Amino acid sequence: MHHFATTGINQRNSRTQELFRLLFMMMTVLLVLPVLIIMVTLIYKGGAIVTLDFLLSNPLDGMTAGGIFPALFGTIGLVTVALLVSVPIGVAAAIYLSEYASDTWLTRLINLAIINLAGVPSIVHALFGVGAFVIFFRFGTSILAASCTLAVMTLPVVIVATRESLQSVPMAFREACWNMGATRWQTIRRIVLPNAISGILTGVILEVSRTAGETAPIMFTGAVFFTPFLPQSVFDQTMALSLHLFVLSTQVPGVSEALPYGVALVLISIVLLMNSASIGFRMYLRGQKKW
Amino acid sequence: MSKKLFENNLSTVMVLLTILTMVGSTPVFARTEIQNKGSDTLVNVAQAWAEEYGKRHADVAVAVSGGGSGTGIASMINGTVDIANSSRKMKKKEMSLAKKKGQDPLEHIVGYDALAVYTHSDNPTLSMSISQLASIYGRNDTLKSWGDLGLKIPGCQSDEIVVVSRQNNSGTYAYFKKAVLGKGKYRMGTLDMHGSKDVVDLVENTPCAIGYSGLAYATEHVKLVCIRNGNDDSCVNPSVKTASDKTYPIARPLFMYTNGQPTGQIKRYLDWILSDEGQCILSRKGYAPIKKISCSE
Numbered sequence: 001m002h003h004f005a006t007t008g009i010n011q012r013n014s015r016t017q018e019l020f021r022l023l024f025m026m027m028t029v030l031l032v033l034p035v036l037i038i039m040v041t042l043i044y045k046g047g048a049i050v051t052l053d054f055l056l057s058n059p060l061d062g063m064t065a066g067g068i069f070p071a072l073f074g075t076i077g078l079v080t081v082a083l084l085v086s087v088p089i090g091v092a093a094a095i096y097l098s099e100y101a102s103d104t105w106l107t108r109l110i111n112l113a114i115i116n117l118a119g120v121p122s123i124v125h126a127l128f129g130v131g132a133f134v135i136f137f138r139f140g141t142s143i144l145a146a147s148c149t150l151a152v153m154t155l156p157v158v159i160v161a162t163r164e165s166l167q168s169v170p171m172a173f174r175e176a177c178w179n180m181g182a183t184r185w186q187t188i189r190r191i192v193l194p195n196a197i198s199g200i201l202t203g204v205i206l207e208v209s210r211t212a213g214e215t216a217p218i219m220f221t222g223a224v225f226f227t228p229f230l231p232q233s234v235f236d237q238t239m240a241l242s243l244h245l246f247v248l249s250t251q252v253p254g255v256s257e258a259l260p261y262g263v264a265l266v267l268i269s270i271v272l273l274m275n276s277a278s279i280g281f282r283m284y285l286r287g288q289k290k291w
Numbered sequence: 292m293s294k295k296l297f298e299n300n301l302s303t304v305m306v307l308l309t310i311l312t313m314v315g316s317t318p319v320f321a322r323t324e325i326q327n328k329g330s331d332t333l334v335n336v337a338q339a340w341a342e343e344y345g346k347r348h349a350d351v352a353v354a355v356s357g358g359g360s361g362t363g364i365a366s367m368i369n370g371t372v373d374i375a376n377s378s379r380k381m382k383k384k385e386m387s388l389a390k391k392k393g394q395d396p397l398e399h400i401v402g403y404d405a406l407a408v409y410t411h412s413d414n415p416t417l418s419m420s421i422s423q424l425a426s427i428y429g430r431n432d433t434l435k436s437w438g439d440l441g442l443k444i445p446g447c448q449s450d451e452i453v454v455v456s457r458q459n460n461s462g463t464y465a466y467f468k469k470a471v472l473g474k475g476k477y478r479m480g481t482l483d484m485h486g487s488k489d490v491v492d493l494v495e496n497t498p499c500a501i502g503y504s505g506l507a508y509a510t511e512h513v514k515l516v517c518i519r520n521g522n523d524d525s526c527v528n529p530s531v532k533t534a535s536d537k538t539y540p541i542a543r544p545l546f547m548y549t550n551g552q553p554t555g556q557i558k559r560y561l562d563w564i565l566s567d568e569g570q571c572i573l574s575r576k577g578y579a580p581i582k583k584i585s586c587s588e
Contacts, residue, residue, distance in 0.1 A: 059342075060342075062335055062338055062339050062342070062576070063338065134371070135369075135371075140371070141326070141371060219356075219358075224354045224355060224356045225334055225338060225355045225356045225357050226338040226341055226342070226354075226355045227341065227352055227353065227354040227355065228341055228342055228344075228345025228346075228352060228353065229322070229345060229349075229352045232322060236324060236352075236354075237324070237326075237354040247357070250485070250486045250488055250489055251331060251334060251335070251357055251486050251487070251488050252335060252338075252488065253335065253488055253491070253507065253508050253510065254510075
């Protein structure tokens with residue numbers, strides 16, 4: 001390992017090296033520890049009740065028994081509609097900022113706004129959602145209003161991730177394309193976007209994870225404590241896993257201890273499953289890259 | 292030319308596409324949705340009503356939300372709910388605000404609730420008078436420790452009473468204040484919990500604590516304090532029965548507000564709530580019914 005003659009100074013240096021390596025490694029382990037503890041606790045306490053029947057049946061007896069299907073369905077619905085709203089807008093905005101906009105005061109202002117939007121607390125987004133979507137746009141408290149609120153909240157994630165992956169595509173690719181006589185749009189569609197897709201996916205993954213878990217933005221705009229039926233359209237209200245978990249652990253008396261843990265396990269599993277599937281897909285796409 | 296226009300306005304097109312997608316999922320209005328929101332005290336019985344009603348009427352979906360009486364009343368004022376749940380009466384100020392916004396809130400009493408005083412299961416307290424409660428909860432808090440009451444609580448080292456209360460938009464908070472403190476104010480430094488169940492959960496795990504919450508939230512792990520109304524030694528335990536016959540001193544009506552005289556599906560739902568069937572569900576949840584009913588278990 002040591003290519004240099006070991007003098008006193010070098011020995012001390014390598015000891016310091018080792019010390020810092022261990023220190024940083026410990027910090028990394030510390031980072032993983034909470035995730036592990038959470039997963040183990042959830043599986044230990046709630047694993048037993050999570051069955052296919054639990055996932056696919058309605059809650060019974062004042063939500064103290066039965067399953068979580070309406071909440072599960074609601075969460076998937078909310079995330080899907082939020083993606084339908086935010087991905088097109090976010091990707092389009094990122095393309096504009098990265099491929100079209102020149103560095104003017106307006107672009108810089110827009111960038112600043114995006115960064116600030118990312119820093120707004122979710123409860124403020126919730127109140128914005130009530131004012132803008134529920135009341136002003138007259139969506140009422142509905143899936144549409146809740147999903148739009150979630151979309152606004154997660155737009156910065158999509159924009160920043162997309163813009164970054166677009167900018168990581170080498171400029172030479174675009175120049176080569178333009179020199180062949182291709183238009184800007186042709187270049188973007190045929191060259192830039194296909195090469196940036198893995199990064200864009202990262203943004204979408206991050207958005208899914210965040211939207212699925214959020215409670216504050218949806219509890220005023222579209223998610224309810226209880227409703228006996230599944231929503232029929234985006235203008236109906238719905239139950240959602242995150243709010244269901246909150247309600248079970250703070251509001252409903254006589255809930256068995258396993259139930260909230262079971263709901264938490266399902267919520268976390270959805271996020272982890274989606275994340276790993278998309279990470280796998282991203283790795284596959286990256287493998288296809290020729291640069 | 293037109294092609295170029297399309298290309299340069301990509302983001303506009305994307306936005307349009309999104310809107311089209313949303314409109315594409317056209318709503319089917321075969322089902323009536325009733326918005327029901329408010330009181331945390333009522334939320335669990337409201338949920339039970341919605342669940343049972345859903346089994347009988349597939350054409351009506353009752354969507355229930357909690358948040359507190361204040362939340363329900365605010366939504367009624369803004370016209371975003373069909374039925375607002377409240378564990379307190381609407382204030383005059385709220386009523387006139389609603390009128391100004393074109394709403395006409397109409398009050399319906401749907402049940403009664405005994406507000407129970409909870410202590411830890413190891414707490415030897417059997418009964419308390421309203422004036423003792425006032426000395427614990429009031430601004431001039433003369434009772435600060437369990438020792439002041441001549442009690443020693445096992446597991447409560449500091450001896451100081453941990454006073455558990457509710458957040459200030461709660462109807463339970465407002466009613467307890469009026470019933471126990473009269474015109475007085477709550478003392479400083481109470482632990483204000485954000486739900487009826489939170490209060491009971493905290494008291495269950497805190498030997499030094501005392502708290503108040505709806506009787507429906509009682510568990511076998513906490514003690515209910517028997518309440519003395521006057522200076523004599525007789526006390527009344529909180530129960531569905533003592534709340535019904537009004538012998539329990541801290542019992543209050545529970546309200547539902549509709550915008551004007553209810554009609555159609557909302558009227559049918561409210562009538563069902565007030566029927567024997569609806570009232571039996573309420574009673575099974577630990578609340579007192581508005582009339583004499585006979586329920587099959």
